[in-house]
Amino acid sequence: MTSVHPHTDQRAGTGEPPASGAWDPSHGAGDRLFARIGDLALESGAVLPQVTLAYETWGELSPRGDNAVLVLHALTGDSHVRGPASTAHATAGWWEDLIGPGRPVDTDRYFVVAPNVLGGCQGSTGPASLAPDGRRWASRFPDLTVRDQVAAEAALMAQLGLERWALVIGGSMGGMRALEWAATLPGAVERLAVIASGARASADQIAWNSAQLAAIEADGGFLGGEYYDQPDGAGPHRGLGVARRIAHTTYRTAYELEERFGNRLQPHPDGGVQEGYPQVTSYLDHHAAKLSRRFDANSYRVLVRAMNSHDLGRGRGGTAAGLGRITARTLVVAIESDRLFPLPLVEEIRDGVPGSTWRVESSPIGHDAFLVTNPHLERWITHLLEDG
Incomplete structure (x- = not known):
């Protein structure tokens, strides 16, 4: 550099x-x-x-x-x-x-x-x-x-x-x-x-983006965008994760998801009574968690609205x-x-x-x-x- x-x-x-x-x-x-x-x-x-x-x-x-x-x-x-x-x-x-x-x-x-x-x-x-x-x-x-x-x-x-x-x-x-x-x-x-x-x-892009914006804004931790100073790191992490799941689905194809995952299950990370949960769900959960750790929900909203x-x-x-x-x-x-x-x-x-x-x-x-x-x-x- x-x-x-x-x-x-x-x-x-x-x-x-x-x-x-x-x-x-x-x-x-x-x-x-x-x-x-x-x-x-x-x-x-x-x-x-x-x-x-x-x-x-x-x-x-x-x-x-x-x-x-x-x-x-x-x-x-x-x-x-x-x-x-x-x-x-x-x-x-x-x-x-x-x-x-x-x-x-x-x-x-x-x-x-x-x-x-x-x-x-x-x-x-x-x-x-x-x-x-x-x-x-x-x-x-x-x-x-x-x-x-x-x-x-x-x-x-x-x-x-x-x-x-x-x-x-x-x-x-x-x-x-x-x-x-x-x-x-x-x-x-x-x-x-x-x-x-x-x-x-x-119109299709704006529609998908609107769903992502709604997911963030519906999160109880969003607080109208005034979440930065909340105790215990509260924030719209779940809403941002949902937005990422929606977006990532549009970034890939139905064919690729079917070839990689189909309807196959895997052990559920939280245990419980379920025998497993869909591999494709695990994949989207992974990408949602990664983005929520490194990106700001307010920035996501600003950039999506600019797009x-x-x-x-x-x-x-x-x-x-x-x-x-x-x-x-x-x-x-x-x-x-x-x-x-x-x-x-x-x-x-x-x-x-x-x-x-x-x-x-x-x-x-x-x-x-x-x-x-x-x-x-x-x-x-x-x-x-x-x-x-």
């Missing part, structure tokens, strides 16, 4: 919540870098004061400043694109097959920047952060849009002294931000890779007009089995971005296929970077 950049600082700590209990931002953020970008005017007309973005970098910026790559994470991801799990990061890097020495985004050639999204809970300003009055934002944190998040990342870019990205790449929610980058600041994006994402939120608002055509004359603003050399990747971002939704990007390259990946996994080892995706990204 490179040294601290101008106008940034580093803080000690783990950057992760304790194993149980409400999210506690005092646990710090490990070895992440921090950019203090100041006040940020939002699309709503509100101003979010004293904004900080956490980020990580790999590689070295070239003398001409022409080798910078922006990597944008999905909903519950963070800046830790590569590297082991540690006290600073609860999980290992989430895209190590794609980014690193000798990988398609070769950190021996490129300067890679990965920010934690505005509104997140891994070091960037979000609901668990302290507001100027010294209290946590909690329920007072304003609604954000994807454009607001990109505006914060553009401020980070300016602090880093960068004028143009050689590549902006993201999948899922990260793909939404990547598209918004290329439409809002077309001159700043040379190449664009959008993977398993869309130019707008669909619901995503519309590249808003104020630009419609989706086609918004996509037509993009001038970057663009790779659009769809996953054939993706039931969250189905082919017709991703095809809108293909059809709207002039001269885009279209690829479809066949995978039994579904949406999450963009996060697993994928030789096709690696080859397509390599070709995009070598083109021109």
Whole structure:
């Protein structure tokens, strides 16, 4: 990782919540870098004061400043694109097959920047952060849009002294931000890779997201978002776990779940009179528990609501007009089995971005296929970077 950049600082700590209990931002953020970008005017007309973005970098910026790559994470991801799990990061890097020495985004050639999204809970300003009055934002944190998040990342870019990205790449929610980058600041994006994402939120996505939001808000520990200072680590952990179960089901396919689990049972962890419980239920319980330990429910709500608002055509004359603003050399990747971002939704990007390259990946996994080892995706990204 490179040294601290101008106008940034580093803080000690783990950057992760304790194993149980409400999210506690005092646990710090490990070895992440921090950019203090100041006040940020939002699309709503509100101003979010004293904004900080956490980020990580790999590689070295070239003398001409022409080798910078922006990597944008999905909903519950963070800046830790590569590297082991540690006290600073609860999980290992989430895209190590794609980014690193000798990988398609070769950190021996490129300067890679990965920010934690505005509104997140891994070091960037979000609901668990302290507001100027010294209290946590909690329920007072304003609604954000994807454009607001990109505006914060553009401020980070300016602090880093960068004028143009050689590549902006993201999948899922990260793909939404990547598209918004290329439409809002077309001159700043040379190449664009959008993977398993869309130019707008669909009714189906908003419906699934609404169920997740309702699960969190129905938890008795939610307290209208004012749960941080409750005794004994009280918080909407059950509701967040239900939200994760719903989301994870949309990230995978019925075929994969059937092949892996069927209706097979296993011993129930709590014992009792049951002979067992479904393996697929155990699988979803596992993912729910993992997320509840490392993610803030208020941040989850802020980010999901931002995704619901995503519309590249808003104020630009419609989706086609918004996509037509993009001038970057663009790779659009769809996953054939993706039931969250189905082919017709991703095809809108293909059809709207002039001269885009279209690829479809066949995978039994579904949406999450963009996060697993994928030789096709690696080859397509390599070709995009070598083109021109």
